[in-house]
Amino acid sequence: MNPSATDLWFLPLGGCGEIGMNLNLYGHNEQWLMVDCGVTFSKVQSIIQPTPAPQSNVKNDTINNSCRSADRLVTAKVVQYADPEFIVQRKDQLAGMVITHAHEDHVGAVPYIWPKLSCPLYTTAFTAEVLRRKLARERIAEPGPIIIVDSEQIQQIGPFRVQWIALTHSIPEPYGVLIETETGGVFHTADWKLDHQPVVGKPYDVDSYKQLAARGIRAVVCDSTNALTAGHSVSEGALQRGLNHWVGQAKGRVVVTCFSSNIARLRTICEVAAANERHVGLLGYSLQNMVGAARATGHWPDHINLADAFHLGYLPPQDVLLIATGSQGESNTALARLVAGTHKDIELTAGDTVIFSSRVIPGNEEDVERLLKRLGEQDILVVDASDTEWPVHASGHPCQQELQQLYQWIQPDIVIPVHGEADHMRVNADIAKAAGVRCTLTGSNGDLFRLGRQIAVRRQMVKTGRLCLYNRAGGQ
Numbered sequence: 001m002n003p004s005a006t007d008l009w010f011l012p013l014g015g016c017g018e019i020g021m022n023l024n025l026y027g028h029n030e031q032w033l034m035v036d037c038g039v040t041f042s043k044v045q046s047i048i049q050p051t052p053a054p055q056s057n058v059k060n061d062t063i064n065n066s067c068r069s070a071d072r073l074v075t076a077k078v079v080q081y082a083d084p085e086f087i088v089q090r091k092d093q094l095a096g097m098v099i100t101h102a103h104e105d106h107v108g109a110v111p112y113i114w115p116k117l118s119c120p121l122y123t124t125a126f127t128a129e130v131l132r133r134k135l136a137r138e139r140i141a142e143p144g145p146i147i148i149v150d151s152e153q154i155q156q157i158g159p160f161r162v163q164w165i166a167l168t169h170s171i172p173e174p175y176g177v178l179i180e181t182e183t184g185g186v187f188h189t190a191d192w193k194l195d196h197q198p199v200v201g202k203p204y205d206v207d208s209y210k211q212l213a214a215r216g217i218r219a220v221v222c223d224s225t226n227a228l229t230a231g232h233s234v235s236e237g238a239l240q241r242g243l244n245h246w247v248g249q250a251k252g253r254v255v256v257t258c259f260s261s262n263i264a265r266l267r268t269i270c271e272v273a274a275a276n277e278r279h280v281g282l283l284g285y286s287l288q289n290m291v292g293a294a295r296a297t298g299h300w301p302d303h304i305n306l307a308d309a310f311h312l313g314y315l316p317p318q319d320v321l322l323i324a325t326g327s328q329g330e331s332n333t334a335l336a337r338l339v340a341g342t343h344k345d346i347e348l349t350a351g352d353t354v355i356f357s358s359r360v361i362p363g364n365e366e367d368v369e370r371l372l373k374r375l376g377e378q379d380i381l382v383v384d385a386s387d388t389e390w391p392v393h394a395s396g397h398p399c400q401q402e403l404q405q406l407y408q409w410i411q412p413d414i415v416i417p418v419h420g421e422a423d424h425m426r427v428n429a430d431i432a433k434a435a436g437v438r439c440t441l442t443g444s445n446g447d448l449f450r451l452g453r454q455i456a457v458r459r460q461m462v463k464t465g466r467l468c469l470y471n472r473a474g475g476q
Contacts, residue, residue, distance in 0.1 A: 001461070002093070003027035008183040010221060010449040013464050014038070014082030016418045017425070017444035019225055019362075020105040021466070023082040023113075024188065024418075028181040029159040032087060034097040034119075035177060035188055039081045039108035081109035082445070083465040084116060091117045095158025099123040100190035101174040102130040102293075103261055111135055112469070115143045122147045122155055122162070124173040129293040151175070152208075165212075168195035168204045170236065170262045170396030172299045183452050184218030187410065191223050191419070193395070194402045197237025199264035200299055209409040219451050220412040224420030225397035227428040232401045234394040236264045242390030243272045243357070246383050250353040252317040253346075254278065257327040257335050258357040258393070260286040263294045265357060266323060270304045273321040281309040283334035283346070284325030309345040322346065327358035329367025339374050350379035357385060357393045400431055407435035414439045416449055 003009045008028050015022035020040035026033045087094055096119050099107050107127060111134050114121065121144055123131065128146050135142060149155060151166040161180040168174065169191045176189045196203045226233065247254050254273075258265050266287070273280045282288050294300040312320050326335030335354070337343040348354075354375055360368050375382050385393035398406070407415065415437045417428035422442075429440035441449055441457050448461040 002030050003032075005029045006183055006452055008181055008186070008218065008451040010186065010219070010416060010451060011086075011462060012418060012443075012445050012447070013084065013086060013462070014445055014466075015105070016447070017420075017422060019420060019424075021080060021082050021109075022106050022190075022419065023084065023109070024221070025087060026160065026179055026186065026188075028183060031093050031095045031158040031160075032090060033095050033157060033160045033162070033179065034087065034117075035179075036100055036106040036190065037081075037097060037109045037113050038103070038105035039079050040105060041079060079108075079469040080466045081112060081469075083467050084113045086462045086464075088116050091119070094119045095160060096120045096122055098157075098162060098177055099127050099131070100177060100188075101169060101171050102127040103171055103191065106190065107131055107134075111138045111140050112467075115140060118143045120145050120147055120157075122149055122157065124149060124164075124175065126171075126173040126293060126297045126299060129296050130290070133289055133293060165208055166202065166205065167192040168198040168201065169193060170259070170264065170394070172200050172263050172294060172297070174201075178212065178217075185215065186219045186221060186451065187212055187217050187412070188221045189223050189406075191225070191396060193233045193398045194405065195233070195235050195237075195394075197235045199236045199268060201264075206409065209406060213409060213411040217410055217412045219414035219416060220407070220410055221416045221418055222403070222406070222428060222432075223397055224417040224424040224428040226395055226399045227403060227417070227420060227424045227431065229395075229399040230401070231399050233397065233399050234391045236268070236394050239265070239357070239391055239394055240268055240272060242388055242392040243269060243355070244275060245390055246353065246355055246388075246392065247272050247276050247278070247321065250318075250381075252349065252352040254321045254353045254355065255324050255335065255338065255348070256321065256355045256357050257324045259327065260284065260290045260325055262396075263290065263299055266291065267301070267304065269321070269323055269357070270306075274304075276321075278319055278321040279307045279312060279315060280305075280321050280323065281307045281312045282323050283309055283338070283343070286325055287323060287334075313345045313347070317349070317352065326371075327356055327368075328361055328364040329369075329371040331367075336371070339371060339378070348378065348380060351381075353381045353383065355383040355392055359385060359393060359395065400427075403428060403431045404435045407432050407437055412437060414441060414451060414455065416441050416443075 011025040013023040022036040022038045024035040163178040164175045324334040326333030415432035417425035446462045446464040448458040
């Protein structure tokens with residue numbers, strides 16, 4: 001199964017028909033290009049783990065084997081990534097790997113898949129910094145060169161001419177990629193929204209999209225996450241008013257929980273804390289790691305200082321604001337430990353406030369409800385992003401109005417919705433048709449989309465699946 005010089009193929013191995021676990025392949029002239037390599041997280045579940053053998057200082061220990069045969073149930077977070085077997089078998093034909101941004105569902109599987117491929121990896125400075133930290137934590141040497149790219153830069157990767165197109169999204173340095181071949185060009189959006197005030201990075205540029213129309217784009221492969229939501233997404237810059245309202249009226253400690261990768265949100269929270277004369281601390285490894293990566297790449301201002309959580313425990317509650325991991329109700333995260341009263345530095349008390357500056361990811365509803373119930377039992381005020389007059393959370397994905405606008409600007413021949421379940425992709429396709437796109441193609445992982453002279457979808461041409469990593473719950 002090799003693409004010819006007249007072929008232009010799109011082959012998703014993960015992320016098509018589902019949200020997360022993105023792994024995409026483009027084929028042309030007997031070579032392949034990989035775009036993104038992410039993970040997804042299943043619901044927390046119980047697995048059997050063997051009990052370790054007891055330790056003894058007695059020489060010639062005669063402890064019976066039955067003492068260590070009693071297995072136990074432990075709580076685990078199941079990390080899954082797309083089975084890369086198809087491209088591993090063709091790694092000599094893989095021209096390179098492109099990572100669009102540093103979210104887990106786009107970069108999280110690189111430490112597990114890249115060593116099997118040993119190809120060049122192309123990405124931006126911030127994403128490269130996050131990736132190197134992941135590799136170091138897993139004690140994995142870089143199996144190939146990491147090539148740093150910048151906005152509007154063009155790289156010739158085998159037969160693919162790849163240009164990075166700046167977007168707005170909920171993380172530093174988000175990009176889509178324009179992939180051009182002798183047969184035609186594809187704009188792969190990855191995750192995006194139209195944000196005129198993204199806080200970190202520049203606002204979206206209408207001209208950059210209209211220029212794609214002038215170049216005659218064959219297809220747009222597009223994010224469908226919020227395709228069921230009418231209107232326009234909330235701007236990241238619009239959140240300061242709502243956050244300031246709740247922090248300003250709080251009498252005790254304030255804890256804000258959000259996604260650790262949203263550096264813009266973290267900066268906004270810190271600005272709100274400063275305006276209300278509160279000292280800020282980070283609770284959770286992933287928050288500290290992301291801020292470290294932001295500092296290293298110039299996305300964290302020097303004037304924003306963070307206090308050690310150990311010291312914040314000694315300050316009056318009304319002087320403290322904490323940013324904590326655990327917005328999805330994961331056990332063993334910072335917020336879960338605060339609620340359980342087991343955090344080593346901080347203890348919540350009645351009258352404190354917890355702000356959920358996040359949305360609930362489908363599948364986590366029960367865990368979040370359980371967490372909210374425990375907070376209520378402790379007389380802690382909860383501010384839910386879904387029930388506030390002024391927004392305290394903004395999605396990083398486009399709603400229906402933004403999808404329509406993008407298609408009208410770019411005017412592609414074909415739209416292929418991805419990054420969504422069946423309903424999301426169907427509605428995205430309907431929006432594209434209403435915007436004047438003459439052809440839409442929907443499918444699922446393993447389908448081969450032929451985008452050359454003959455447009456077609458060949459169903460289940462490649463066997464796909466998931467590989468699992470079992471981690472103790474709450475590894476944030």
